[in-house]
Amino acid sequence: MIKKSWCYLTLMLIFLIYIPATAFGVSLNLKPQEVQIGTFYDGTTVEATGTVPADCQAVVLVRGAGEDVHLKKKGKIGGLLWMNIGDVTFEHTPRVYMIYADADLPPSLDSEIGFSALKNVIKISPAGENKDFLFKEFVKLKKHSALYTFHANAISYGPAEGGSRSFKVSLIIPPHMHQGSYTVQAFAVRDGHVVGKAAKPMQLKLTGLPAKLSKLAFGHPLLYGIIAAGVALAAGLLIGVLFGSKGGAH
Amino acid sequence: MWHMYLPIAGNSVNILTVLGLGGFVGLLSGIFGVGGGFLMTPLLIMFGIPPTVAAASDSNQIVGASTSGTLAHWRLGNVDVKMGILLLIGGVFGGTVGVQIIKILRALGNADFLINITYVLMLGGVGAYMFMESLQGLKKEKAGAVSSQEAPKSESTYARMLKALPFQSRFDKSGVEISLILPFFFGTLVGVLAAIMGVGGGFIMVPVMVYLLRMPMHVVVGTSLFQILFTCMNVTIMQSVSNHTVDFVLAVLLLLGSTIGAQVGTKISKRLKGDQLKILLACLVLLMCFKMLAGLLLTPHIMLAYKGGH
Known part of the structure; x- marks a missing residue:
């Protein structure tokens, strides 16, 4: 059962990565597509523009590469002291998950592309842990470090033309978003469900002094x-x- | 404009904030002869630096602050090199033993409990003792019942025991004659505790030198900084090689502030009396103890934590 869902998920991810910037009546452009991290870098913004069918809303998602996160679980010892009482691993978690929408996500959409959607993807070990509780705490921790964010009322629309309408959103790239490859996805949403999508890669790259120091430190x-x-x-x-x-x- | 990107920490910081932070901790370092790691690391974590990078980069900046502080104390004749070297050898040996102890405890699964309890007990015990002792000293002085010299009262059992140990040697700068084994032994002890607690150990070493090695407070501060300088150089290189956690940009910003702070601190330290210095350090240590205790007693906001911090 688990193997089957993993195959499905992998296929879906491959498909999402390779879908063109214009698909299912949705288009997406990023400006700039590569963010350069220099000496005085303090985060930046990337402008995402595109089109969705005129009767649809747009939702934009910035997603980081998957990673396994090893955390400490807190608990009470002797009914008095709060301490780290065990290790817990969250497998295949996107490093970054930032959602931009024009309103709060309805539950149906949340389970398709919101934080709730991640619950089916992320594997928690050791098995037998209270998954619902730990997942909730994990999202809380990621939100606290501003790597998982939700921005309502973040999208503005242009007038409808020829069956589609343009959208624009300013994606906030915080300074603690590391260098690497990210995927930006635009979803067309109708009646609380995704009906079309497009994706573009986004790169964060060290340049100048930070690049040189990083090379020396690791090399x-x-x-x-x-x-x-x-x-x-x-x-x-x-x-x-x-x-x-x-x-x-x- | 006032921000700088830290390539190893993977975050940017406000230059003025970090300079100020370095200056403040450097000031404390110059006054009390402590590295300040037990203060700086939690403050850096508060500013969004990962715990492992905060601790390693702090060690790097302490190299600068303690060099500056050692030099200033050297000029004042406050560095006992012989004592410092013996404590250092003991510290390195103890640190190696401590790392092995932690490995065994982690394998047994109760390392975090022991680390936290050691922290609270050490901070609480050392802070409370220093506070009470120096308060008594200040009271006596106020009552005018003190002679300028700490008169040798009836010799304590501890003092007799010290004299009975072999390899007695004179430490001129400290004005004491004790066995060579003693600084090595206490250096080892502090090294073990420092490794278990994941700190430099300055705040344990200072009371050890004052109460157990009977060194005068001003020489203690200079000698402690001398010893910390070498410990932190070793930690900086080791952390760079094993964990890639030293952020050089962060360390440079911190040390710009801390080296100047250490110089100012040394001058303040010169104006304060031994008991005043001890009572201030005791307050600082007790404050950290209460903070740690509050963290253990209050329900956490999030039931998960990243690995690497205490």
Whole structure:
């Protein structure tokens, strides 16, 4: 049963990744499609524009790559102290899940593309845990770090023309969204159900000093560590000498 | 404009906030001779830095702050190099033993409970003792019933025990004559505790030097900074190699603030009396203890937590 749903899910994901930017009467464009993370980067916005059928609403989803998240579960010890009482792993969780809509999602749509949809995708181990409760807490944790967000009233529409209407949304890219590949999907929604979709990839890429430091830290960690300690030592000495020469100490 | 991106932490920070944070913790470091890791790491986590990156980058910045502080205390003649080296050797040995203990505890599944309890008991015990002792000292002084020298009262059992130990040696800067085994032993003990608690151990080392090694407070601060400098250099390199968690940009911003803070702190420390210094440090340690205790007693907002912090 589980294997069957996984096959279905994998096929769906492959399909979603390779669907063209215009499909099922839905189109999507991103500007820029590549976000550059430089020295003074503090997050940015990406403008998503496109079209949906004139009688549909648009919902835009920014989704990060899947990952396994290892967390600590909190519980009471001796009926008094709150502590980490065990490990719990959430498998195949999207690193980022940001939903932009023009209103709150109705339950039918929430179970198709909202946070509730993730409950069927994410596997929690060890098995036998209270899945509903842990999933709720997991979403709370992700929302707290602003990697899972929901923005209502975020989409504006243009006038209907030739059976379709344009939409526009400003996607917030927070500074703690790491470099990597993301998928932006636009959904056409009618009567609380998805009737069409389009997708585009979005890249976040380190450039300049952050790229160089990251390369050094992961490529030559020993050299990086020695430089980091050496620079700190030199800075300490320099400040010490500067302060000392100004008098103060004897 | 006032933000800078941290490539290893994967987040951006306000430059002025981090400079201020570094300055504040550096000030405390210069005054009390503690690395400040037990304060800085939770503050960085509050600003959105992952716990493992916060702890490792903090070690990197402590290298700068403690160098600056050590140099300032060196000029004042407050660094006992011989004592510092013995404590350091003990600390490295104890740290290695502590890491193995943690591995065993994790395998047994009760590491977090023991880490938390050790933290609260150490902070509470050390803070309360220091507070009471220095309060008594201040009261005595106020009553005018003190002689300028801490008069050798009747010799305590502990003092007699110290004298009975082999390898007695004179530590000129500290003005004490004790066995070489003693600083090594206490260094090891602090190293074990620091490894279990995941901190540098400055706030345990300072009371150990004051109460158990009987060193004068001003020499304690300088010697503690000297020892912390080498410990944190080792941690910075080790963390870079094993876990890739040192964020150099964050460390540089913090140390710009902390090196200056440490210099100012040293000057403040010079003006304060030993008991005043001890009572202030005791308050700081007790404050951290209450914060930790509150975290253990109050129902958490979210029942899940990322790994890596306490």
